[in-house]
Amino acid sequence: MQLTLNLIEADGHQPGEEPRVLTVPNDADPLALSLEGVERIDLHFPKFSDGRAFSQAFLLRRRRGFTGEIRATGDVLIDQLVQLQRTGFSSAVLRADQDVAHALRQFERYPAYYQGDAVKPQPPFREAA
Numbered sequence: 001m002q003l004t005l006n007l008i009e010a011d012g013h014q015p016g017e018e019p020r021v022l023t024v025p026n027d028a029d030p031l032a033l034s035l036e037g038v039e040r041i042d043l044h045f046p047k048f049s050d051g052r053a054f055s056q057a058f059l060l061r062r063r064r065g066f067t068g069e070i071r072a073t074g075d076v077l078i079d080q081l082v083q084l085q086r087t088g089f090s091s092a093v094l095r096a097d098q099d100v101a102h103a104l105r106q107f108e109r110y111p112a113y114y115q116g117d118a119v120k121p122q123p124p125f126r127e128a129a
Contacts, residue, residue, distance in 0.1 A: 004085060007103055008092065008094065009100060020040065023044070024043055026044060031059060042071045043071070048075045050075075060088060062118055070088055070091075071090070072093065074095075076093060076095055077098060086117035
């Protein structure tokens with residue numbers, strides 16, 4: 001699997017108000033957001049077990065056609081990275097206790113999938129040989 005998810009260490013991310021960045025709460029409907037002029041959307045994981053941001057990212061990519069950066073923030077663990085990429089995230093700020101070197105190995109463990117996803121909607125068996 002080609003790595004398209006940019007990993008950011010917690011100390012390398014400065015949250016705050018930036019122009020053209022939209023911070024979306026977990027209970028917001030991504031289909032109702034105004035995306036005009038937005039270059040990056042930050043979706044927050046308040047805790048590891050709260051997966052609403054996965055659905056938000058998928059809807060932003062597939063239904064809204066958002067092509068800018070979608071960044072995962074908050075309680076982002078190594079275990080979530082492959083699913084983050086598959087649901088449409090383009091970057092992730094790892095929790096402070098997560099090791100980037102270990103994180104990169106996650107993508108080697110899962111080189112291919114049977115079904116399509118937000119990044120590659122066509123499943124591999126439908127791709128031309």
